[in-house]
Amino acid sequence: MLNVQLCQLRLNKLNPLQALILFFSITLLTPTTVTAASENEFADDSWDEIVAAAKGGEVNWFMWGGSDDINRYVSDFVGGLLKKRYDITLNRVGINDTVEAVNLVLGEKEAGNTDSGSVDLIWINGENFRSMKQGDMAFCGYLDAMPNNALIDWENDSIANDFGVPVDGCEVPWSKAQFAFAYDEKRTDTPPTTIAALIDWVTKNPGRFTYPAPPDFSGSVFVRHVFYHAAGGVKNLLVDFDQALFDEVAAKTWQILNDMKPALWRAGRTYPQSITQLDQMFANSEVDITFSYDPSSVGLKIENGSYPATTKGFVMTDGTIGNTSYTLIPFNSPNKAAAIVLQNLLTSDEAQYQKALPEVWGTMPAIDLSRISDEYKDKFNTLERHPSVVSEAELAEVALPELQSSWITAIEEGWKENVAR
Amino acid sequence: MHTLREGRLKTDMTTSVHRTQSSRQTPAPVLLAFALMIIWLVLPLVPIVVWSFAKRWFFPDLVPGEWSLQAWQYLFSPVSGLGKAISASLAIAIPVTLLSCCIGIPAGRALACYNFRGKRAVQLLVLAPVLVPGIAVITGLHGIMLNLELNNQLAGVIVAHLIPALPYMILVMASTFARFDTEFEAQARTLGANTFQVFTRVTLPAILPGIVIGALFTFLVSWSQYILTLIVGGGRVVTLPLLLFNFVSAGRNDVAGALGVIFILPGLIILIAVARFISGRSGIAELPSRL
CATH class of the missing domain: 3.40.190.10 (Periplasmic binding protein-like II)
Structure with missing residues (x-):
């Protein structure tokens, strides 16, 4: 992507100053092009390769931190599985407002930090997603490599569009609300x-x-x-x-x-x-x-x-x-493989079921329940909601x-x- | 008062009454600050402590509907990250305080005791971080920290905290030195004290209450930073306010209360530990007799 833009620049207009700037840009941007290449790699990579690349790494997940129940689910259940199965350390960073994480990535982008950002994953939707997508700050186009992508119904408008903005493979649904x-x-x-x-x-x-x-x-x-x-x-x-x-x-x-x-x-x-x-x-x-x-x-x-x-x-x-709320990987995350493994885990029937348990969180799954294993179909079917919460059927x-x-x-x-x- | 009078007689009869009285006044604003700080620190503690053990506490009930340990249980579980946050907060606030002393004491003296070109501009610059809210400069500061590769680590957060913390130290020291008579140093030197002795036996005891108060302010300013820590620390440096503000903004008064108790403790402990330095019983008053 970046390479193409640079080439067009060079062909269109060329005064000495621009040539000089161009020269330095290319020199400086060399690491970026490497990242850009590896971005495409993820789409073709086999799942095993992504898991292998993620092994032993860490993932920094920025999310609203004001609920002890959600924090417990993420740190204990999700973090525990991530460590046990993939040897990835989950660092949950609690924030007051999602826009704080967006601003952090924006600040890094403006400072020219394209490959070593501090945010690997954001719990996001709506206006914040629009900012990330329109600002070219979202990492997109790797969903085919993720096995549990098969559980997501992208034909569903309320999944494929986030407050009217097409998702376009730039984020993964996590919960419905x-x-x-x-x-x-x-x-x-x-x-x-x-x-x-x-x-x-x-x-x-x-x-x-x-x-x-x-x-x-x-x-x-x-x-x-x-x-x-x-x-x-x-x-x-x-x-x-x-x-x-x-x-x-x-x-x-x-x-x-x-x-x-x-x-x-x-x-x-x-x-x-x-x-x-x-x-x-x-x-x-x-x-x-x-x-x-x-x-x-x-x-x-x-x-x-x-x-x-x-x-x-x-x-x-x-x-x-x-x-629907989603998880999104910023363009400059240095731990993309680990973040993808985490997203895949989050969209598993196992993790979505745990999240749906009333004593854990009770939130609605974002995956298509007709596509999951029979074991979890049964579990979801017999799932009881908190007696004071409106039933899912009534909501639907x-x-x-x-x-x-x-x-x-x-x-x-x-x-x-x-x-x- | 007794010591003071004796001391004055013993040392220098020419020291004017006015001068000595002005030195003696030092503890008055100090005491006021001390009293305010006590009120500020202790009064909010009462409902906070109660909230940390409360469940279903609704208006107009005077006591909670239920008592519960759930807030404390959450905080002491590994999920909360409390232990790490306390160490991170201390690992930032203590260096910030020490660095503020190193910069703030000479700067305060320069502002109070000497006249130099551009002094007004310097005073304004010193005040600037207090007048301009941190949130207004955070984006620019983040960029600078990224360029210096100081982001996402303790060192960067320490440097960032110095910005809002330093003015307090400098201003307190400037007002302390404004009431400090440098003639005392000259007298000590006349009596044969070397530079080191002058500092440790004359200057330091005289300005100690100011240092203590300035350091307390500095510590508390650093201790309570939220957005500077989050942005410059990039989520790698998680301090107590980062945990606390999550629960405050979510309206979880029980967890916020329990965190609040922990949050207030260091300030309180330091205050009690240093109370004797700012109680007015030491300082310039004892000086002459010691010399």
Whole structure:
């Protein structure tokens, strides 16, 4: 890739200064071309060769680190298997926000570090994936060499597209998630189960509902649910950004949200800044409804004491938005083989099943369960969810797709302009 | 006070009352800082300690619904990486403190006792890292560290921490030296002390409370860095704040509480250990009698 670009440069224009720069660029970039060559190698390499190259190495996985359960699963279960079977050391690096890892790679790229970056794997999706892909910071095109790629259904739109951005072999799906609400049985008899009913419920129960201010991830998804509702369904919205359509639907959405405002917590004068804050307000009975993009989190939060034991998850019958999260190898990772071996392990039926156990994490598998071994098919079929978590069947029934990032950004900006002030 | 008066009589009758009083005042701001630090360190400890053993603690309950050791069990399991994080934090904060002393003491003296061209500019530069938030310069700093090949290792993180830490040391030392009368050094020299003796017997005891406070500030500034450590350390240098902030931002008050207790301990231990140096009972007041 780089070689081609350089050649074109040379052919097109050539003054002495550029020639000089070119000369030094080529000298400096020699190691890069070697990496570029080995990049292609992975695609043709046999799996055994990749495993052999990874043996005895390490992999630095940057991921949100705020859940002891997830940390335990990754460090103990995944890290243990990786060491035992492949002699690879897993270094889990906990971060507050995925964008921190993206910025780290970006900083390295700007400093010209193309082959010895500090990040080998990132747990990622959405906007951060778009940054990595558009910034040429993702390592792509090796999936065919990975045996468990066969378990992934790339025909499925919600796998092949990450918030509307085609994955193009640049990341590997890890978990599926779907938005779900939660209420406390002790405080609320029957929660509203459509967006229209929720709007009604908010007006009848003033001060008992609010949502985190977008661009908070969860607050932004909540606003999109209202946007879908205002549009009369998501069908028309699954296209490239359309300003006229956006203006029409957005006007209705802001109307609904502004009408709701006086009945919100603190009369909508202020909003929680993060989903964490909303969760704590819910736990402390300041509001009666909370939500999460990870439906299994209700179970984990009851067990770890963050939520009252009487909390129940529920969904809207007119649909809740789902997404997939992935793992991605940055272009300058020096441990690509080890990272690929880790990705392969993560997408195995064994690791996906362990992750789906309610006491471990309870999150939904990203692999196609019709393609896995019979042993694990049985296991998945008899898997019990945490009693307070919405069942997978119920979730699947109401699943809605995510919009393309361009829509999401426009909605977030519009909310700031029209609702926040 | 008693010692002071005797000492003054014994040594130099010409030392003005005003001068001596101004030296005697040194402990006043020191005591205030000490009191503030005690409040700052001890008061938040109470709910933090309770939270670390709490489960299902919701408003308006005064005590947790359940008591639990789950936070501590997690921290003491290998998953948490607590042991490594504590050693990394110490391996950074201690060198940062020592280096800050080496740079900050002479720099503070220069700023307080001497006039030179561009002094204002230097003062502004010294203050700059305090005025400009670290996050604003992190990208540039990351690039510099990459070019120097200091990224992803302790040494780089130590250098990076010096940036926010040094101003505190220099400013504290500058204000300490502003209240230090260099005439004392001259007197000692007149009485036959050599340079080394002047420093160890006159200057050092006089500025010790300042050094201790400056060092404490420096240690705590380094001890609590998050983004500088994450970016410059590249995930290879995992310190306590990296573990702590994960759980704070995730709203896990129990784990955050337990980590918080561990996080606050060194500051508290150092403070207790050095309390006598800043209690005002030592320093310039005892000087004359010793000489």
